[in-house]
Amino acid sequence: MTMKDWLRKHPEVRTIRVAAADLNGQARGKRIPARFAENVVKSGTRFPFSVLNLDIWGEDIDDSPLVFEQGDADGVLKPTERGFMPMPWLEAPTALLPIWMFRENGTPYEGDPRHALRAVVDRYKARGLTPVCAVELEFFLIDDSGKTMQVPASPRSGKRRKAAETLSIRALDAFDTFFTDLYDACEAMDIPADTSTSETGLGQFEVNLMHSDDALRAADDAWLFKMLVKGLARRHGFAASFMAKPYPEYSGSGLHTHFSVLDEKGDNIFDSGGPKGSAALRHAVAGCLNAMHDSTLIFAPHQNSYERLVPDKHAPTAIAWGYENRTAAIRIPAGNPAARRIEHRVAGGDVNPYLMLAAILGAALTGIEDAQEPPAPITGNAYAMDLPQIPPNWEAAIDAFEHSDVLYRFLPKELIRNLVLTKRQELHYIAELSPEERVELYLDTV
Template sequence: MQMIRTGPDVERKAETEFFLAAHCDLNGVFRGKRVPADQGDKILKSGIRMPMSSIGVDIWGTDVLGNDLFDRGDLDGIVEPTGREPIPLVWGRSPALFVPMWMRLENGAPFFGDPRRVLAGVLDRYAAQALTPVVAMELEFHLIRDTGEAVPVPVADVPPAHAGGADTIYCLDELGQVGEFLDDVYAMASACGIRLEAVTSESGPSQYEFNLVHRADALRVADDTVYLKQIVRNVARRHGMRATFMAKPYMEHAGNGLHMHFSLLDAAGRNVFDNGGAEGTPALRHAVAGLLAAMHDTALIFAPHRNSARRLRPGTLAPVNATWGYENRTAAVRIPGGPAAARRIEHRVAGADANPYLVVAAVLAAALKGMDEALAPPAATDGNVETATASACAVPPDWRQAIEAFEASALVKALFPADFIMMFASCKRQELAVFEQEISALEYRSYLHTV
């Protein structure tokens, strides 16, 4: 086939049998089409037409009727390439390329129901102030048996008394048992232009964490995190396993987090959080204050699913309130130590089940508001924040409260576009209604023959 573009990827494109053209929906799921290779020129030049409502479907892929897109006639949007070259992010073994795409309106304007557009809009605010976020992500997941159930892959050579316990954290033996899987993840990530740093074993059963490198391109980092999740899933299947990014697949073990690190560069390339010392600049503290002020109302972005709130429980090193501290992993917002030139903020609230575009957008939007308004944070907390800061604002403890807080918040309306707020809240309302129609087995066991 003949392609419009030229360059080092021409041979790869020539071998392609089909393209996967897709956008990312609000839940972080790819929605799109498989397109024959001979239509590649058209896809790369003009994109494809898809309903705008396809971005807002619920977790089961069902249309969400609570938003107003159907009142508008369920119009098509244009899903067009983002500008990134097609990448070998493939589900099967046939030669294929994935086309990174996002949605716009028919008239060419951005469609702010698209989570990638939401993030791009936040980054425009930074660019207007000549600020560039430098972002990195830490992504946790579990490997499970390929049975459809949350059964961990056994770790050979680890005594049963310790399997899945605290002794597995940073365990090189455990990494060695899944070495071929990890090698293949690194290889596919590299082929897709994704730069990974370390991988570690975590404290849960068959739980691992990949670190993505810091980049002065937050949109690219969010892209790479979304693609990395799919790479991990795809590679796990090839190895006869499954990977899960559920926030809390096991109540008795650690959940899966998506931690975000960021600093800010000014027009001269200086880190605006660096004052030469450990405490950081006033701008850092203003950003922290913005994050804490927004944490309650934006919690739905960081914990978007029924299972998400199970991770945010006391005693789990997952945040339960709006707190911050220096080198304090029990806090929701942590200022890591290390060289002053690398002074940064770590936001620890999001689960791995959250949409990376929305996580980065929510963190950066809240931080910028804090800096613009010169907000002052409370005193930094030393020690375990669960006992030291009983007065701190709590993260909503359940899904319904998170949805209600998000919908009612004037702050959310100031941070995000109206289309996104409407679509995201409607999606979560519909998902909540479905779960509430189900009577659990535990309810039957508890009440059927006893009350």
């Protein structure tokens, strides 16, 4: 179905939103009457390049060359291949049209995170390879109506369960109305939501999205899912948050990525026929490990992110890999050898999915191209071992990202510069906020 056909099939839609993801994963765009939507489909829309490089408050970056130095010039934003979809969290029938940014001459804008992922996927295609990705998204349901955050009261019982509910069917049933609406909305938006579980945090849940051999679509799904969950929760009278760690005493939320790589015949190049995986798997693991320290800023992009990355709280802190080992940053799950894959466990729920997949897949391909070999896989508790560590705080991660050599192998220079400027500005101003103000900032934004 063409985009024009979609609009004709949904005459009830009176307005549309056109939106692109900025570096923080925030949706930036416009509201347009539906009768003018075909103009956007045909010609695109325009807004400044700097809009994809705003800080977490939506403010210009003070020393960005995109603003005054370049006259705050416009980019041209065109629809992605995703096309129109409903926005089930809004009261009025409304459609969302995802867009991405190009220069006036039609070339992709390198500061657009979706184009960063596209460039990585193109490198795979040039080698006759196709990455297959799936993501697991954790989030908290939160009653933020009072002075302190707490788990929402169950719509069924009116009670609050102030305890961890790991894999609890009761916790899922308590919010069955919300999850039923969520899965219906995913169906309407063509987001492949699969299993949902109750997690270890207070009011924490996880939803897995099905694997896709289109990495751009997998990132789209994750970005749209985060938008949907947050919007739909508000319709149900509470908040949903993907912030890395809203409660100091509970584990935080991750966004784990599983990926394998297919060759031109459709065969998994990580499959060795046995449990250990192939040489290509080891090379990809090595690439991920070698880039992990410098790319941590993408996996942990906010001040709150580093409150999750602490020992013994179900988030990795050591740069290591292992088979069936969830204390390691890279886990190789067991199972059918034909489905052998890598699980990358560093990212928090607060990431930009486009940048996350660009960093993971780009690092893995660098390892494959160079035939890099990883250290020996660990066994046992990674927290108790003397291993290389990811940056311990936000400022160290910004420094590592800015001065990295390896990241230029798979991320555009302009994007690296823009992200560093963004994070240095945020680092400066967040230092002025109280812990309560920081939680309030991140609760709805990330």
